[in-house]
Amino acid sequence: NALTIVPLYLLAFQIGRWVIPGDYPIPDMSALTQAQGWFSGFWDWLMALGWPLLVGIPLLGTALALLGYVLVQGLWLLPVYRRAIRRNQINK
Numbered sequence: 001n002a003l004t005i006v007p008l009y010l011l012a013f014q015i016g017r018w019v020i021p022g023d024y025p026i027p028d029m030s031a032l033t034q035a036q037g038w039f040s041g042f043w044d045w046l047m048a049l050g051w052p053l054l055v056g057i058p059l060l061g062t063a064l065a066l067l068g069y070v071l072v073q074g075l076w077l078l079p080v081y082r083r084a085i086r087r088n089q090i091n092k
Contacts, residue, residue, distance in 0.1 A: 009046065009049065011056075012052075012057045012059070013052050014052075015059050016051065016053055016054070016055040016057075017056075019052075020051055020052055020055055024052045026049075027048035027049060029045060
């Protein structure tokens with residue numbers, strides 16, 4: 001999705017900066033608006049992100065997968081938990 005890829009990549013880059021020691025500034029986004037085309041400018045900007053992005057993407061993917069798993073399990077088990085509470089209150 002064109003609207004979410006840049007914020008997700010920036011978040012992954014930031015996570016990579018926290019993990020990898022050193023100073024990694026965020027590259028200038030002016031390449032995105034150059035006359036050579038949006039995709040080519042995006043690709044150049046993406047390649048300038050380097051190692052922090054390469055490390056941050058798997059970490060962000062793993063964190064979001066774990067968060068999604070926990071949320072789905074919680075939402076899936078919530079009706080079961082409520083039913084068990086109601087059943088225990090009726091049986092008392």
